[in-house]
Structures are given as structure tokens and as C-alpha cells.
Amino acid sequence: MATIRAFKAVRPTKELSHMVAALPYDVMNSEEAREMVKDNPYSFLHVDRAEVNLPHSVNIYDESVYKKAREILHNMIEKSVFIEDKKPCLYVYRQTMNGRSQTGLVACVSIDDYINNRVKKHEHTRPDKEQDRINHVNYCDANTGPIFLTYREEHNISEIIDEWTERQPVYNFVAEDGIGHTAWVIDDKNVVDRLTALFKKVQYLYIADGHHRAASAARVGLLRREEKPNYTGEEEFNFFLSVIFPDSHLRIMDxxxxxxxxxxxxxxxxxxxxxxxxxxxxxxxxxxxxxxxxxxxxxxxxxxxxxxxxxxxxxxxxxxxxxxxxxxxxxxxxxxxxxxxxxxxxxxxxxxxxxxxxxxxxxxxxxxxxxxxxxxPTTVEDIMDIADIGEVMPPKSTWFEPKLRSGLFIHKLT
Known part of the structure; x- marks a missing residue:
């Protein structure tokens, strides 16, 4: 059974969404990130790769980088580049590449499901990369990059999401790489409750991409629990930001x-x-x-x-x-x-x-x-089969396209 939860997303205004949305931090190096942001003060890479705002001599893992990420995120919120929804919602996020679309549900997932292997993994993680994102999440007090999850498709879930996508989207733009991004806000509590209940019938979620982000989000949650031994389990740090796609929508490239x-x-x-x-x-x-x-x-x-x-x-x-x-x-x-x-x-x-x-x-x-x-290309079924037996994929087995953009949805931990 999978536990998902609605949340009050911090997200960009409609007018700036196309400038904010950025490729995930780990698909480029520091120099490439600097080039990408040089003409765009709103790019979320200013937060996700905050070293781009500092001299080249600064180590990308220096504490000043994480402090700068927090500073810029807070400034963007204060300047109303971002807005925060007034009540917990779920969201639908569709990407279109070369005429083909994948549509997922943006929600928070329980760190306990990750710890108890109801969120299944297929890759090892590196401690240094985990620590980088632990620091980033802790300083920003937020999940800034979503984890890319999948599940064996359930018709009832897909039916609800398909119906919702017939409504007016909050975002609809084509990025500089030609990939379309469209999003909807599910603000109807009855629909939110139905989807939450339906996911309880989903046996497992699987990490498609974002193992380091998932591991660090879970670790931050555990650290916060140590700091607050009387936690109830309902605090936001007990959940992490995800986009959850049915397996039939995903494409793995060679x-x-x-x-x-x-x-x-x-x-x-x-x-x-x-x-x-x-x-x-x-x-x-x-x-x-x-x-x-x-x-x-x-x-x-x-x-x-x-x-x-x-x-x-x-x-x-x-x-x-x-x-x-x-x-x-x-x-x-x-x-x-x-x-x-x-x-x-x-x-x-x-x-x-x-x-x-x-x-x-x-x-x-x-x-x-x-x-x-x-x-x-490796198939999604291959990933699930290997994750189901508790094993990991060989290195460099999967290349997912399109990549989830960061900055469209942020999950605050407090």
C-alpha cells in the first residue's frame, strides 16, 4: 500500500513559470549551469546549483553554497516569483516530447514507505552525493527537486487524472529544448481523497530516477525526527516531493x-x-x-x-x-x-x-x-522485476527522457 499526501506547493507564477523551470541539478556540471543561468535571473538553477552565484573558486560543497541556495529561494518567495497554495492540493504534471506525452501525479510520499521498501530502489547511492542533497534540503528547509516515481498502472487512477486534464491548466509552455510542460492543480478535496485512497491499493512505488534525492529526503526526515522526538508523523518532514507516473507512460532510452x-x-x-x-x-x-x-x-x-x-x-x-x-x-x-x-x-x-x-x-x-x-533500451518492467527481488541494476542502465523540471513544485518541510 502506497501513502501519498496533498501539500501546499510553493510554485512559480504563471507568467514566470517558463523562466523558473530548470533541468535537474545533476544533469549538468557547474560550468554548464553557469552558462544556462547567465541571461535568466529566475532560473531555478540559482537555487539548485547555487554555486553559479558565487566565485569559481568556491567549492561546490562548501557551506556558503547551501546558504546561498536558502537566501535565493527565500528572496524569490518574498519577491512573489513563487506563490504558495492556500490549502493542500495534488497536482498533475504532463511532459510532451516529440509528440509523445507522459502524465504524472505530483504528491508527497511517506519517508516510511521509502524506509520500509514500499518505495523500491534499483540503484546504489553514493554517500558524498547523498550528503550534498541532505545539506541542500536542510538549508532550504524544502524538497526542491521531485523524485521520479512509477507504479503498475491502475485504471481508476488514470481515469481520474485524465478527466482532470480536460480542465484549464495553470502552466502550459514549451521549454528551450522543445519539451512541453503542462500542469493542473487538483484543489477538490473529494478528488484528492479519492486519489489518496486509490493509491493505498497500489502495492509498490518504484524509483525511476532520483535515488540520491530520495535517499537524502528520507535522511533529512529521520534527522528531523531525532530533533523532535515527540513528532506525530504528520509533519511535512515525514514526506518528500514526487511525481508519480504510470508505467505505461514512461520511455527509457538506450x-x-x-x-x-x-x-x-x-x-x-x-x-x-x-x-x-x-x-x-x-x-x-x-x-x-x-x-x-x-x-x-x-x-x-x-x-x-x-x-x-x-x-x-x-x-x-x-x-x-x-x-x-x-x-x-x-x-x-x-x-x-x-x-x-x-x-x-x-x-x-x-x-x-x-x-x-x-x-x-x-x-x-x-x-x-x-x-x-x-x-x-532497458524496460520499465526490467526495473520493477529487479527491484522486486531486492537487487540493483548494473551502472548506467537507464536513461529517462524527458527529465522532470525543477522549480515548478516545491515542498516546504515546515
């Missing part, structure tokens, strides 16, 4: 690999070793290959494209981790042929999100890398 060298092998010997576990098909007219089914791969090396197909017996179809294409590639090629023992730590391997296209793979392999691999 997450591809590039490797710096052939591990000392000549091309002919490399292909000979690859052929031990894969069937190799040179591409006619040297066409780039985007895999069209699971267990097929594209290989680009020395200016030529090949299609690879896994041979029988190279993986266990009954094992939800071993049957992932990222696992098959690692077990049967990256490690035994190219010597990539650990994708998390090996400096010879790089990762390219599918949003960048196959031309980016060619570019990398022709310049700073030597060989590239295109993969078939």
Missing part, C-alpha cells in the same frame, strides 16, 4: 558505451574474440545500427558498423539481472575481451545517453575513444 582502446588487440583479433559469444553481421552500406530487439547490439570500430547477436548459452533468461543487455555486454565482451572489470570505476569506459544519438557514438570512437556499442 544508455550506450564507448571504450578508449581495444585492450592491446588488433582489430582482426578483437573481432575474433567478440565472435566467441556473439554472431557478427557487418552492416550493408555501413549503416549505423540501433538495436531493434533485446540481446542485439551495435558495434562501431575503425569506421565500420556491425550488428551483434548474443549466442545461445551466454546468459540466463530466467535471471532478471543476467538477461539485461548491459549485463550481457559486460559479462561476454567488455570484461573478457576489453578488460573492463568494473564499469563503475574503470577510467577507460564512457557512457553516452541515447538522447545524443548514434552520431555521437561515431564521433567519440573516432576521437577520444576507440570503440562504441549501441544497446537496446
Amino acid at each position: 544508455y550506450n558505451r564507448v571504450v578508449k582502446d581495444l585492450n592491446g588487440l588488433k582489430l582482426e583479433k578483437f573481432l575474433e574474440k567478440v565472435e566467441e559469444n556473439f554472431y557478427i553481421f557487418p552492416r550493408s552500406n555501413n549503416e549505423p545500427y540501433r538495436p531493434e530487439a533485446k540481446h542485439t547490439f551495435g558495434l562501431y570500430v575503425e569506421g565500420k558498423w556491425y550488428k551483434l547477436e548474443s549466442k545461445e548459452g551466454t546468459f540466463d533468461e530466467e535471471n532478471p539481472i543476467e538477461r539485461l543487455d548491459v549485463s550481457i555486454l559486460q559479462k561476454n565482451l567488455l570484461y573478457p575481451v576489453l578488460g573492463i572489470e568494473d564499469e563503475r570505476t574503470d577510467k577507460r569506459i564512457g557512457f553516452v545517453g541515447g538522447i545524443r544519438g548514434l552520431k555521437e557514438l561515431e564521433k567519440r570512437a573516432n576521437n577520444d575513444m576507440k570503440v562504441a556499442f549501441s544497446l537496446y
Whole structure:
């Protein structure tokens, strides 16, 4: 059973919403963030990446960065860039990319559901990244970036949300990257109560993206509980900001690999070793290959494209981790042929999100890398299957598009 709760969102005025809404803090580096905000004083990156307001010499994890985030957030509220809803509401958030939409419910989720694994995870988190967001949430006294959740679709929930989206939206704009953002406020208490009750019938929620934000939000809640031992469980710090999408709406893109060298092998010997576990098909007219089914791969090396197909017996179809294409590639090629023992730590391997296209793979392999691999996207069902058995996905398995924008909904903790 999933516990969701309405909340009084702090959100931008309609007129400024398109300028406030920003990509999540963790999809760019500090220099890229500085470039993004230089002509936009309203960008939420001024809060989420507050080092952009400070000299380059300041460490991005310095306390002054979190203090600046708090200062700017409070200033934006005082200057009425943001408004706060007068009563707890739920919200609907729709994103449209290349004619395809995904529509989710913006709500708060219980940290107890996270702790008790009713919010299921599929990734490990890094303590340093957790601590960064713990500091950010604590200083801002708010969840500023939503966690991207999914669930196995329930018709009754979708029906209510679909009906609500026929009303007038509070936000409706197309961002600079061409992605449309539309939002509605569900301020009818009867509808809020119905949705809350229906989610109690949802067995699990799953983190699609935002594991570090979720872990840090839960940790902040626990820290606040230690500070207030007489807490009731109803305080806002017991909940964290989320956008919850039905699984059928989500699209996972491929997450591809590039490797710096052939591990000392000549091309002919490399292909000979690859052929031990894969069937190799040179591409006619040297066409780039985007895999069209699971267990097929594209290989680009020395200016030529090949299609690879896994041979029988190279993986266990009954094992939800071993049957992932990222696992098959690692077990049967990256490690035994190219010597990539650990994708998390090996400096010879790089990762390219599918949003960048196959031309980016060619570019990398022709310049700073030597060989590239295109993969078939992991599915949402794969994520759920692995989370259900308490395991985690291999590194760099999923690339979700579009990304949730930050700044459209903020959840205050007090």
C-alpha cells in the first residue's frame, strides 16, 4: 500500500513559470549551469546549483553554497516569483516530447514507505552525493527537486487524472529544448481523497530516477525526527516531493558505451574474440545500427558498423539481472575481451545517453575513444522485476527522457 499526501506547493507564477523551470541539478556540471543561468535571473538553477552565484573558486560543497541556495529561494518567495497554495492540493504534471506525452501525479510520499521498501530502489547511492542533497534540503528547509516515481498502472487512477486534464491548466509552455510542460492543480478535496485512497491499493512505488534525492529526503526526515522526538508523523518532514507516473507512460532510452582502446588487440583479433559469444553481421552500406530487439547490439570500430547477436548459452533468461543487455555486454565482451572489470570505476569506459544519438557514438570512437556499442533500451518492467527481488541494476542502465523540471513544485518541510 502506497501513502501519498496533498501539500501546499510553493510554485512559480504563471507568467514566470517558463523562466523558473530548470533541468535537474545533476544533469549538468557547474560550468554548464553557469552558462544556462547567465541571461535568466529566475532560473531555478540559482537555487539548485547555487554555486553559479558565487566565485569559481568556491567549492561546490562548501557551506556558503547551501546558504546561498536558502537566501535565493527565500528572496524569490518574498519577491512573489513563487506563490504558495492556500490549502493542500495534488497536482498533475504532463511532459510532451516529440509528440509523445507522459502524465504524472505530483504528491508527497511517506519517508516510511521509502524506509520500509514500499518505495523500491534499483540503484546504489553514493554517500558524498547523498550528503550534498541532505545539506541542500536542510538549508532550504524544502524538497526542491521531485523524485521520479512509477507504479503498475491502475485504471481508476488514470481515469481520474485524465478527466482532470480536460480542465484549464495553470502552466502550459514549451521549454528551450522543445519539451512541453503542462500542469493542473487538483484543489477538490473529494478528488484528492479519492486519489489518496486509490493509491493505498497500489502495492509498490518504484524509483525511476532520483535515488540520491530520495535517499537524502528520507535522511533529512529521520534527522528531523531525532530533533523532535515527540513528532506525530504528520509533519511535512515525514514526506518528500514526487511525481508519480504510470508505467505505461514512461520511455527509457538506450544508455550506450564507448571504450578508449581495444585492450592491446588488433582489430582482426578483437573481432575474433567478440565472435566467441556473439554472431557478427557487418552492416550493408555501413549503416549505423540501433538495436531493434533485446540481446542485439551495435558495434562501431575503425569506421565500420556491425550488428551483434548474443549466442545461445551466454546468459540466463530466467535471471532478471543476467538477461539485461548491459549485463550481457559486460559479462561476454567488455570484461573478457576489453578488460573492463568494473564499469563503475574503470577510467577507460564512457557512457553516452541515447538522447545524443548514434552520431555521437561515431564521433567519440573516432576521437577520444576507440570503440562504441549501441544497446537496446532497458524496460520499465526490467526495473520493477529487479527491484522486486531486492537487487540493483548494473551502472548506467537507464536513461529517462524527458527529465522532470525543477522549480515548478516545491515542498516546504515546515
